[in-house]
Amino acid sequence: MEENEVVRSLAALAQSARLQVFRALVIAGPRGMTPGVMAEGSGIPANTLSFHLKELLNAGLVTQERQGRNLIYRASFERMNALLGYLTQNCCQGEACAVGLDGAACKC
Numbered sequence: 563m564e565e566n567e568v569v570r571s572l573a574a575l576a577q578s579a580r581l582q583v584f585r586a587l588v589i590a591g592p593r594g595m596t597p598g599v600m601a602e603g604s605g606i607p608a609n610t611l612s613f614h615l616k617e618l619l620n621a622g623l624v625t626q627e628r629q630g631r632n633l634i635y636r637a638s639f640e641r642m643n644a645l646l647g648y649l650t651q652n653c654c655q656g657e658a659c660a661v662g663l664d665g666a667a668c669k670c
Contacts, residue, residue, distance in 0.1 A: 563644040567622070571645050574621035579606055580614045584623055587637040594627070594636035 575581050582604055587595060601611050615635060618624040622641045627634045 563648045568645060568648050570621045571623055571641065574617050574623055577614070577617075579604070579610070580618055582606075583611070583614055584618055584637060587624060587635060588639075588642070590636070592636060594634040596632050596634060600635070 575584060583600060583606070586600060586603060597608065597611055597615065600606070600615075601608050604611070606614070615624065615626075619626055619635075623638055625636050625638050627636070
């Protein structure tokens with residue numbers, strides 16, 4: 563993953579409503595969700611949600627598919643995993659991390 567893509571992805575997630583929407587799509591998994599379901603569950607007004615979905619789509623973090631009259635949004639797990647991989651690529655200078663009992667990452 564290129565650094566500019568990482569920056570764009572992190573910038574898209576650096577807003578609470580977009581982070582909330584992205585996490586909801588991750589939970590939904592491959593079945594995804596329609597904007598109506600997302601708006602209902604999040605309390606975000608439809609026009610505001612549309613703006614946030616567009617930002618996540620432009621960052622490559624979500625995909626959009628038309629099914630009949632509905633748009634289905636899904637988290638892009640490939641992009642999410644690439645972002646996580648980029649962020650942890652050189653963790654502990656390439657050595658295996660000692661994860662603490664509390665589940666906290668990297669106690670190097």
